[in-house]
Amino acid sequence: MPGQRSITEAEKLASAKLGGIPIRREQMAAVANVHRAASAVRQHLENSVLRGSDLTWTAFVVLWVVWVWGESETRHVAEEAGISKGTLTGVARTLESRGLLGRAGHPGDGRLVLLSLTDKGEELMQRVFPAFNEEEAFVTSGLSDDECRTLADLLRRVVLQVEDHGEERRRELLDGAEPAPRRSGRRAKA
Amino acid sequence: MPGQRSITEAEKLASAKLGGIPIRREQMAAVANVHRAASAVRQHLENSVLRGSDLTWTAFVVLWVVWVWGESETRHVAEEAGISKGTLTGVARTLESRGLLGRAGHPGDGRLVLLSLTDKGEELMQRVFPAFNEEEAFVTSGLSDDECRTLADLLRRVVLQVEDHGEERRRELLDGAEPAPRRSGRRAKA
DNA sequence: CGACTTTCGTTCGGTCTCAAATTGTACGGA
DNA sequence: TCCGTACAATTTGAGACCGAACGAAAGTCG
Numbered sequence: 342m343p344g345q346r347s348i349t350e351a352e353k354l355a356s357a358k359l360g361g362i363p364i365r366r367e368q369m370a371a372v373a374n375v376h377r378a379a380s381a382v383r384q385h386l387e388n389s390v391l392r393g394s395d396l397t398w399t400a401f402v403v404l405w406v407v408w409v410w411g412e413s414e415t416r417h418v419a420e421e422a423g424i425s426k427g428t429l430t431g432v433a434r435t436l437e438s439r440g441l442l443g444r445a446g447h448p449g450d451g452r453l454v455l456l457s458l459t460d461k462g463e464e465l466m467q468r469v470f471p472a473f474n475e476e477e478a479f480v481t482s483g484l485s486d487d488e489c490r491t492l493a494d495l496l497r498r499v500v501l502q503v504e505d506h507g508e509e510r511r512r513e514l515l516d517g518a519e520p521a522p523r524r525s526g527r528r529a530k531a
Numbered sequence: 532m533p534g535q536r537s538i539t540e541a542e543k544l545a546s547a548k549l550g551g552i553p554i555r556r557e558q559m560a561a562v563a564n565v566h567r568a569a570s571a572v573r574q575h576l577e578n579s580v581l582r583g584s585d586l587t588w589t590a591f592v593v594l595w596v597v598w599v600w601g602e603s604e605t606r607h608v609a610e611e612a613g614i615s616k617g618t619l620t621g622v623a624r625t626l627e628s629r630g631l632l633g634r635a636g637h638p639g640d641g642r643l644v645l646l647s648l649t650d651k652g653e654e655l656m657q658r659v660f661p662a663f664n665e666e667e668a669f670v671t672s673g674l675s676d677d678e679c680r681t682l683a684d685l686l687r688r689v690v691l692q693v694e695d696h697g698e699e700r701r702r703e704l705l706d707g708a709e710p711a712p713r714r715s716g717r718r719a720k721a
Numbered sequence: 722c723g724a725c726t727t728t729c730g731t732t733c734g735g736t737c738t739c740a741a742a743t744t745g746t747a748c749g750g751a
Numbered sequence: 752t753c754c755g756t757a758c759a760a761t762t763t764g765a766g767a768c769c770g771a772a773c774g775a776a777a778g779t780c781g
Contacts, residue, residue: 354599355660362661365668367679372572372667374686379569380613381693382562387769389701395714397769399737409544415760423570428738430761435736452746452759471552477562478555479700483688489557492685496564498673499682503571510669511579524585525765527741577739587739589767605730618768620731625766642729642776715735717771727778738767746759751752 375496382480390472394465399424401473403432404441404458408466412457414447441465565686572670580662584655589614591663593622594631594648598656602647604637631655 356364383398391401399422406421407413413421419429433456436442441462447453458466481489546554573588581591589612596611597603603611609619623646626632631652637643648656671679 351599358598358657359661365664367676367683368668368671369664370683371671371674371679371686374683374690375565375569375572377613378686378689379565381690381697382565384769385693385697385701389704392713393711395711397736408548416758423567424737425739426760427740427762431737447759450747450759454760467548471549474555474559476700478558480689480693480697481558481561483692484561484685486557488685489561491681492689493557493560493564495674495678495682495685496561496568499568499670500564500571502673503575503670507571507575507670510666511575514579521582521585523582523740523765525767526739527743527763527765587767606728614767615769616730617732617770621767640729640777644730713735713770715737716769717733717735717773719772722781724781725779727776729776730774732773733771734769736768739765741763743762744760747757749754749756751754 375499382477385480386473386476389476390469394469396469399428399432400436401469403429403436404462404466405470407442407456407458408463408470412445412455415454415456418456436462565689572667575670576663576666579666580659584659586659589618589622590626591659593619593626594652594656595660597632597646597648598653598660602635602645605644605646608646626652 387398391398396404402422403418403424406418410417410421415429415433416426418433419426422429424432433442433444437444440459443457443459443462445455445457447455481492484492577588581588586594592612593608593614596608600607600611605619605623606616608623609616612619614622623632623634627634630649633647633649633652635645635647637645671682674682
């Protein structure tokens with residue numbers, strides 16, 4: 342249950358650990374709180390509206406994307422939902438088996454797969470989304486409309502920074518070195 | 532790559548879908564951006580500083596918590612790291628097998644397990660944390676120190692709202708009904 | 722001091738997660 | 752038409768993730 346106090350406290354401890362190396366405190370606190378807030382909100386939504394419809398966060402997001410954007414190619418859905426396409430394959434399979442999502446080949450391009458909501462999926466969203474939005478309002482009820490706008494704007498700028506300059510930054514950090522493989526994940530056959 | 536435009540666009544589409552039911556737009560945009568930002572930041576950090584040391588986000592957070600707070604009981608670490616205690620058991624096992632984390636029984640209370648960093652773990656954090664904080668600064672470099680403070684504050688208020696009133700809210704929503712079990716998860720033996 | 726209750730950490734089932742390897746389709750040029 | 756390149760989704764391997772069930776230890780109270 343770490344609020345402001347913990348973070349401030351943690352800063353001091355981390356500072357002491359480093360013996361004088363300066364810490365970017367404001368930035369550290371901002372980033373830490375982004376994750377705290379994200380997981381608190383996610384937790385609340387999963388355990389309130391989503392639980393009753395037996396949906397995980399990710400499953401809901403995927404359905405939501407297809408709902409608002411209509412029949413879509415999987416890579417767009419993955420991008421929009423913020424998950425990898427590998428993950429989407431699995432999630433879509435699950436949702437398909439539950440009769441919420443349909444899957445169809447693209448008429449012109451055989452490589453593409455199109456996702457769309459079934460009638461059952463459509464009904465589900467019609468029912469669940471309003472409740473979901475209601476809880477979004479609940480979690481932000483400590484903020485005014487204006488503050489919500491400010492919050493959204495500040496976060497948007499963080500997202501843009503990473504999207505616009507992240508890749509370049511990562512290249513610079515590696516500086517020529519090949520980007521170390523992940524520990525988990527597939528290995529070369531050889 | 533959905534920035535402001537996508538969200539605004541999505542609002543209209545969702546709005547149309549609902550045929551007149553009002554949407555809390557600011558709240559929806561704020562919540563959506565919290566998650567967008569969280570995953571963008573996490574992605575960037577995993578693929579820059581953490582990757583090189585073969586750490587996942589969660590593994591790093593766990594190490595960080597033990598690092599700043601010192602030898603700690605597992606439930607505190609889980610709480611502070613924002614993961615369930617079940618997850619922590621697994622993560623701690625992994626980190627222990629890599630020689631970064633130590634595990635010891637509590638002398639007075641046989642139920643407790645204490646986690647602490649090994650020397651190797653200590654060295655790792657000494658090296659990795661400054662780089663991590665550097666990237667926290669990078670992702671927020673579009674914001675001034677003041678804006679970071681504002682951002683942290685707004686997010687903190689969201690977290691507090693959920694922590695202080697979330698449980699009660701969820702009870703109200705269920706209104707007596709037993710809280711539907713998760714689809715995945717252990718079942719009663721019977 | 723024995724029976725209840727609480728509180729630990731661990732185990733377990735099912736899902737999600739990533740990125741690399743793989744498979745399949747498309748399309749340009751030789 | 753065959754060939755290589757480009758790009759799509761899927762499979763795969765290792766692990767993170769949650770929360771209910773669980774067993775052990777500790778506390779409580781008669």
